[in-house]
Amino acid sequence: MTPSEYAAKAQAKFAHVIEKSTKKNLFLVGKRIFLITGDHECATRSSRSKMDLVVKRGGTLITKYDPELVTHIITLTPSKVSALKALGLKTLAEIPDHIPTLTWDWVTTRPAGKLDHEFMHVAFGRFDADSSKAAEYSEKRKKAKIASDEQDIAEDHSLIDGSSAAFLPNAPPALPLERQRTALRSVGSKGKEPYDPLSEFYAKAKSDAEAAWPHYEESDSDDPVDDVVKSKKKSVFTCDQKGANVGKCVNQDVVDKLKELAGLHEAKPSDEDKWRVFSYNKTIRALRNYPKRIQSYSEARAIKGVGDKTAQKIMEIIQTGSLERINYERTEDVEAVNVFKGIYGVGPKTAYMWYASGCRTLDDVKQRKGGITVSDVQEIGIRFYDDINMRMPREECGAIFAKIKPIGARLDSKLFIEIMAERNTRGKLDCGDIDILITRATDDGKTHKGSLLKNLLRELHLRGILTEDLAVPDDFNDLELTYRGLCRLDSSKPRRRIGEEIRSTDILCVPYKSRGAALLYYTGDDIFNRTIRYKAGAMGYSLNQRGLYSNVIRDRNDRKRKLHKGTIIASETEEEIFRILEVPWQEPHERVRS
Template sequence: METKVDTSSILRSSNGAALAARPSQTLVSALPRPIGKRKRANVYPKVAEARQIFRGLAFYFFPNNDVSPARRMRIHKALEYGALWIKDWAQGISHVIVDRDLTYAQLLAWLKFDAMPAEVIVVDELYPADCITYRFLVDPKQFPYRVQGQPDEKPEKPCSSTDFPSTDSSLQLKPPRKDTLRQEPRSPSRTEDSNNEPRAEYQEQTQDYQLDAEEFVAELDKPRPSSTVDRRDSFDEVIREAKSLEHLPLDDEDEDAAEGCEDVGSDSQDSSSSPIPTKRPRRTGNSSRQSTFQCMEANNGKGAAANPNARTIEILEQMGRYYDRVQDHWRTLAYRRAITSLKRETRKITTKEEAVLLPFIGERLAAKIEEIVWTNRLRRLENAQLDPTDRILQLFLGIYSVGFAQASRWVRQGYRTLADLLHRAPLTTNQRIGIAHYDDFALRIPRNEVTQHGAIVRDALHALDPDFEVVVGGSYRRGALTCGDIDCIITHPTHSLSTIRALVFDTLVPQLFEQGYLRASLAASTSASSTGTKWHGAAALPTSPSGDFVGRQKKLEEGPWRRIDFLLVPQEETGAALIYFTGNDVFNRSIRLLASRKGMRLNQHGLFRDIMRGPGRVKVTDGILVEGRDERRIFEVLGVPWREPEERIC
């Protein structure tokens, strides 16, 4: 469909003045091909008139076609917000939108111009996206919107920070405290009407970025289209339970407090804009609800690169890792759940409207997905990566035994490098080891090397008692090609836990130190009289001889230090421990949540029923053990199809 526009209509220039085109000419506006397989409508859909920030503007794209899916998306969004797409050059074009990999000189050569007309604004492809994001026409003279090789242009008057938001300041990371000031609405001069009155649509308040538990989970309670209500109702009760559990601690012995967090799915939601509605009627039919749990599906992690949403998933994973580093557990879970939903899709999700229909994706995450598809970037992630404080924080968090609180304290105290810490900061022994072997611990361990470490531990245990069993868990058991550390699950078919502790802590560990395999003890229960079941340390494989002789033997050069853990498990708990120490964490949360929904409790010690709880779901009794020894039997009792470890990559 083509729309002929009388050029006597008013088009806005960069300084707000009107451009009257010659009466004899017309601007011919075209429509791009539809996104997906839908038929082209006679009238292109637009947002409400008050939100049409490009109304009255005529865009010329360079290249000026919709062959590229990304450019087609930009054209669609420009039309949706009121712009005209001009296919053939004519007087009256207000903006030229140039692809990022093209230059100003190439544009002039294509148009056969010596210089662009003064009334035409030339901007980078990012400009329309930012205008839509900020809900007004941002200053096109800002640096991020300049095309490569575009000549400098002096602004008519300096632009203050209150006129136009800068790229960095306008999209800050969400503040951690509730008392953070709200951003003030802005009405830059470009968006004023001819009578100098600000347009009403540009005076909307920006939402507060604050997030707390109730606002975070409120996203799931919002009314949804009928196609998604059925998929979300099953978790209503779980989410309400999460709100009552958020104050409980998380530890290895009792993880029920985490169960309610399993299916949280919004990046954030302002409680003022989305109040929690009244409780929906509880659905019947346990089998239909159970099918929605992540643990019910086999996920081997293969084919991720072929997924049509692979780039979106990649950027969301980076954002999720950032929130994980800063210990924002709610947002970390939200991003993981959104990523899981995208991995299930066989079609490319390109718009916010499509994304919000998926399970566990709220309005804000849906907007981010659209931003990634449209611009191939996420501004919030870039802001985080460019923040020098975050880079220092990330450096310190890479030190063994250093958590977020300690790393933040060092940043506040003015430390900036590892050398600063070594020479000025009071450090524990483990922290000094972590700094000394920082590069070693940061390296991923190849799978074949993990196999060698497991064989050394297994051979040493078999020399003590051939009935010892050693399973290397974690990502190694899930089939990963590289691992972060080595988890050795140690059990014995007849020995009690106290006997296993005595042999491992008092005999095995000293022997491996004597052999030079173990290099440091980082955390341990040091005697058989203790009740600990874990030993954390560092090990190194011997490599080639160095040429130096010690007695009659050549001295062996050691390889990089690797993090290694010994996890002691009695035989009656082996099945539950294998589930727990195999992971991944999303799969574990899902299957524990399913057990909770069935009135049971699953942890690394076993599957229990008839657990008595007091106020706030505080556990009063451990309940009755249903199964702990047989991994497959636990799946069977919960009604979950058996999943090989390689199929638990969620």
């Protein structure tokens, strides 16, 4: 069904809903809306849900653009080309000034149920005809900017003119690493329980990690957009307890089913499904840390982060061992897209494009059904689909690294090589890939720049450890390099990933002086990394994968832009960074906060 056909159907479909709705809910009454969905021949589920909402809120959908009828244009796509094609125009200038072009946020972020702030949700840079609104909006932004700048200036002076100096280290003679770690464990201890100097930053780190989607609280409303608006007003974020529950989860069966359901929603493109993924993931984290087997609905509902509907699902799983909603959400498009996303180098966009071309199975992709094209990397992903998607035992990961490390040592005795997976997976039975950090001592005036990585890769290929290349550096004459490929322990074992595209660590070469900061950065986890960076900032420092810097001066108009990058004061070991930031030493597997 085309978008136009569905729009016409939606008008009649919700006539009875409009009759029963309150005036507050019918905030689009009188608005004649031309909705640009970006769909071509077939209206997607996401587009249909948005058309439904427009009609349910009293709006009238205009199926063909007519400037004499349309009062508002709303676009679901950022593409001007798609918009002009849908409108049947050559330029946006042909749209009369009295018809604003707006983003979908105009509907979902309405302030107090009002929709008169069109200028705050302009699409394609078009302000509406009422220039006074644009002037008013610009003036408000200007005043807010000035206030923000004054605050930034005050903060910068407080950090540069005095307070940061108090944190500059009086570098004592270096201790052996184990003695440093023992000393760091006692930093700030109070009584029997060790004081955690990062605790005050966990909430901010957690919220930023989840920041793409604010807290979503389930409700009995049949309108997910209403839930979105309420959640934005609440702005509540969940913060996990310190540390991770690495023992056996007593509600693991519930976790597994909710993960399966979240995965099905994750494969869908609509905003509503993204919110559901966020909600289920929040519940999963809470359940993993819940110490008891859940016995009742009221107990499930009492767990922070578990809403009414999710609590019902939890009880269904506990009582029946299954979840009917999974079967409902496991539609043909989701099944196919999830299969395609398992191909290395294929993301959601390509997966949906292949589905739209008629592909439904991996064999369809192999046969190039629908005339689809496949890159060289994707072809490798297809050939070794099962191997790449198989989890790897930690023992096998360690055995592969045990083969790689001596080969590197024979090439250069000063090579520093560390495996990331072994650092933070203690207690886990498997891992997804192998991530390796490489650098070289520089006390003889030499570095790893040049042929070192190239020679190592050649040796690993000759010995059958590396089997396929997925990404090779363009220029080996750099201190920072990344390689990605497939490897295996021997010919009887499946191929394994060296590096994962999402994380992009792979075989990572870094400058020798940055090795400690790089180990800290690439070990993770993400929440711990964010938290320790926040503490560094609060103490007047800046921390990244290259090192810990003091006296950083930021542009007051753009906090991300540094006018002076500062002076590096720690980078060669994790221990010295922990010591300066007054953080008790924690082994990599103890840094899990997610």
